[in-house]
Amino acid sequence: MTDDLIYTERISSARTQLLFIALTVLFGVLAAWRVKAARASRLARVFLFFAAFFLFYVLNYRTLVIRLTPAALKLKFGLFTWTVSLDNVASRGHDELPASQRLGGAGIHFMMVRQRYRVSFNFLEYPRVVIALKRKAGPVRDVSFSTRQPDGVLELIPTVLAAKRTVNHADIERQVRH
Numbered sequence: 001m002t003d004d005l006i007y008t009e010r011i012s013s014a015r016t017q018l019l020f021i022a023l024t025v026l027f028g029v030l031a032a033w034r035v036k037a038a039r040a041s042r043l044a045r046v047f048l049f050f051a052a053f054f055l056f057y058v059l060n061y062r063t064l065v066i067r068l069t070p071a072a073l074k075l076k077f078g079l080f081t082w083t084v085s086l087d088n089v090a091s092r093g094h095d096e097l098p099a100s101q102r103l104g105g106a107g108i109h110f111m112m113v114r115q116r117y118r119v120s121f122n123f124l125e126y127p128r129v130v131i132a133l134k135r136k137a138g139p140v141r142d143v144s145f146s147t148r149q150p151d152g153v154l155e156l157i158p159t160v161l162a163a164k165r166t167v168n169h170a171d172i173e174r175q176v177r178h
Contacts, residue, residue, distance in 0.1 A: 007068040007156055011148060013123040016106040020057040027051035061106040064121055066147060070160055073131070075121045075145050077108055082119060084143055088134050092157055095120075095128035095144040110140075118142040129153055 027050040034044035060078030067074040073084045097113065109120045117139045122128055126146035133141055147153050 004069045004071075005067060006070065006160055007066070007153065009066040009147060009149065009153075010063050011066075011123060011126060011146060012063045013106055013125060015125065016123055017058065017062060020054050020061070020106075024051055024054040024058055027054060057107070064106075064123065064146060066145060066153070068153070068156060068160065070163070073143075073157070075143070077106075077121055080108055082108075082121065082143060084131060084133070084137075086157065086161055088137075089157060089161070090132045090134040092129060092131045092154055094150055094154070095130040097128075113142065116141040118144060121145040131157075 027047045031044050031047035031051055034041050034047055038044070060080070062078070065074075065076040067076070070086070072086055073089075075082045075084075106123045107121075109122065111118055111120065116132075118130070119140050119142075120128070122144065123146045126148060127150045128144045128146050129150050130142050130144040133143065137143075
């Protein structure tokens, strides 16, 4: 349902998509060349594995979907979804990682940042925000993601939480009166 949807954003990267397509084609051509030259050699299987691997990237990491509702922030990259309950948000801010800690292009990455385990849903060419969790989600303590609107997303989260608390207080007052 979208009736409680507060914010949604879909982002993609033509550069990243072209890179993954090029790698898929390259490894596919190399696999075909090795099969033609030496039948099903071990190297042909390795090239075929990488062609399939990058084809998965082409299909799965094409678009990052960000959805904010009064209850949760939901990040979706193809088959993979991560949901952060807004009740579990301890803090939020701009994700300012040094270049040495930025991993790969598009995708979902797990990494240690300042002694905290983080999951990152990202494209390199967009700014990111990071959310610190009150309670860990497995080993994950922080969630970061790319967005075209980092300031807008960062402002919406406390606004939604404040509105949610106001609604909850109004519900409690209504129940007490009855």
